[in-house]
Amino acid sequence: MNNVLITTGLLTIAHFLLQVAFVVRVILRPHRQPASRIAWIVVIIAAPVVGMIVYLLLGETNVGRSRVDRMKKLVARLSSIPLGTEDPDGRGGADVPPHYAHLFQAGKSVNGFNVVGGNRATLMEDSNSTIESLIADIDAAALHVHLMFYIWLPDNNGCKVVEALKRAAQRGVTCRAMADDLGSRTMIASQHWQAMKSAGVHLAATLPLGNLLLRPLHGRIDLRNHRKIAVIDNKITYCGSQNCADPEFLVKAKYAPWVDVMMRFEGPIVQQNQVLFASDWMSEVDEDLSDLLREPQDVPTTGFPAQVIGTGPTIRTSAMPEIFELLMYSARRELVITTPYYIPDEPMQTALCASARRGVETSIVFPARNDSWIVGTASRSYYEDLLAAGVNVYEFEGGLLHAKTLTLDREVTLIGSANMDRRSFELNYENNILFYDPTLTTEMRQRQDDYISQSSLVSLESIAARSWRRRLIDNTVAMLGPVL
Template sequence: MVWALATESTLLYLIHPLIVSLFALRIIWVRRPPGVALAWILIVTIMPIVGISAYLLIGERPTGRTRKERIEAIAPAYAEMTALFDARFPQTTRLITPHFQAMAVLAEHHGGMPPVAGNQLALHADAQTILHGMIADIDAARSRCDIEFYIWNPGGTADLVGEALIRAAARGIACRVLLDELGSATFWKSAWPDRLGQAGVKLIKACAIHPLRLQFGRADLRLHRKIVAVDQHIAWTGSLNLVDPAFFKQDAGVGEWVDAMVRVVGPAASALTTIFEGDWAVESGNIQGFTEFLNQMRKLPVPAAAGEYLIQAVPSGPSYKVTNISHLLLSAVLDARKEVVLTTPYFVPDDALFQALQTAACRGVDVTLIVPERVDSKLVRYASRSYMADLLAAGVKIQQFTGGLLHTKSLVVDSEFTLFGSVNLDMRSLRLNYEITLMIYDAGFSGQVRALQQQYLARSTPINPDTWADRPLLERLKENATQLMAPLL
């Protein structure tokens, strides 16, 4: 008995370094970011079976063979659509302030739609106003309603949006709903899918999880976009999921979620519709449908200007060859000359963005980061807090919002340029989620977002560097230990 245990222990002792070495070679081969690579090697060294099992599920970014094939099939038509926008709105980049023209070029190079002028844009920060505005637009629809969300949580005013879709379908409006399977799990288990389907609304689960296919693709790649597009002329996007805050996560202990959305009228709404069409084609497998949409777009006249705003829609996600939204955030911060103000619910940045924020503050840029005082994840809370000391030392001002879970994602540079959409400043949004961001090249609108950020600041408490440095040793140990896991969160 003793001999058997000794033999088994010796075998494990010999196999362990071999497992870690082979795993390290795999990490080197796929060229993971250093922080991510070291975190995974640490986990596998400490807990080999758990670590390797987790890596097989979520360690790399394979989108799965079927998804990859569909994306490759749609790519030529998508490129033609981008060229069509360029042809219809020629030399729009020249209308942008010279300092930010390179941002537009970078965004389009990395897979974004071209910037388009002639848009109407309205910022809304009250959930009920937003939801009722969506309902009014759906009720006024003449041809189509396209809905895409990470979360649809039944209850309250969110149910009225469903009723509006049923009314629209009854009028003969083509209604489609694309929802993340995991994020909208409560919706998919409710009576709503049957009700909408029976009314003629088409529904698809995005990023559906197939247990038998997990070895070919990650289970945690999620569709995090928020888009409501009506008649290719009106669209809503931003941070609010299809939820009534009074009925959503009331037991999370963080208060009501605080969000903002924009209502777009004009060519940029057509760009958002195009992004929805691409997502629908990939998730449904109807690649021909996107080609038909392209042919339809070619026949339509160039839309008349609805307003004065110049907007660029930028989708991002793991299907792109580069982490495009990470590059755009980095460029925006490094381009700042006077001021950068950011709001995000989850702050677990990659090394590049973390260094960029410190660098900007050190060269005299007024950098302000607004985050919620409480979030719905302990791991994220500890990981986020682990970055604060270095940011404060560099001169970054950090404010903790006390009026609920601040969920608005915004970045304003020099009160002239704004990034606004669904992207959190964390590893998941930067690398794993399918996100949507609007780049708005306008001082007037940037001023509106800054005014909203000031409202958040009025309900926030600044972190004092001296007080922060005196935190209990155990708290700092928890934070620093969690930071080792940050690349994996």
């Protein structure tokens, strides 16, 4: 009996000390918001065994020490290469109004990219026209084609791109294609992937899963490459929210159609997207793409200023929310946002509310039905404060609105892959383009108005009338946002 009591006592002490060790680790972990620390401590204390296991799997932004070291060396190496489009003063001929200069200065702090002028862009009509345009550019390519997708499905559009790459490779164009090993697992495991390889397309799966049992030892499984990048001949690039798939998105068909937005860019901005692709490619493949970044390009005398902003877990985690918040605080007349996933940190929620409170016409559009129940539920917990501040909150009824856009005073646009949630801020590699162009931004605003015309305006009364059970669920899920 005494031995049992002694053993039980020792196990209890060991368990307590282990709990204390985990709590201390949470407190000492750098680059973590206080709300996140508190949430993890509550989980570890309330459900000790489960909480500690979950923390080991999901509690830290860890892509593996060797990958971090490799990425830092790559970034330092590539950032030291002067891009062929930049002139000696580092502005690439960009003509940015003084009252917007701080936006691009903040953008430069993320990757070191200068704002560059002389860019042109076309807003794609819809998902299918984007794929058709991309295929036409691949078919016209003379030197190289570079593609990176988070999700690449072996469906109609996905296979059209496969065939275009095979045609390009067979006529001597160097084709490099990457896909996230989790998001594109069906394509990577399919015969189409092997067929591309046989045709001479160079392929890479980014952030490979490997052995699922051993994977947690090498970094979190849910840290993913969420970028969508296409670069053709160092002259054309695409940026936006669309993956390589049909809008029917058969893996989650009940939410279809997926409504995305993409832009096709030409000009100096292309080389900045090329740097992002090169850094991703060189982190997975032993091939040096530095020479592609040194290729000189003619900078057009006309065109708008733009800048690539690429974020990820090996870049400071505050980068993307800082850009969003700075844009919100810079609005003077109008701010319109579309995003499918909204789990903000406190400063971002405050910035959005402050925009409306100072008289800026502020609108945000979410999908009415979200493919992530957790995110959709958590998002609604923020509605009441937004509405009380005067923000117009819309829910899109025409499918899953997947577009990630922000327009500022009908003059500045941010478009790309980043959502307004902690996963995009801390866990995913993302790519966005920030530009100043009243004409193109007005066109983007018309697209946003099209989304709003297919949406329902959420009222403060309807949110206040929610049952206590609904509020309990919404707020509980949102409270766990820092650990999701």
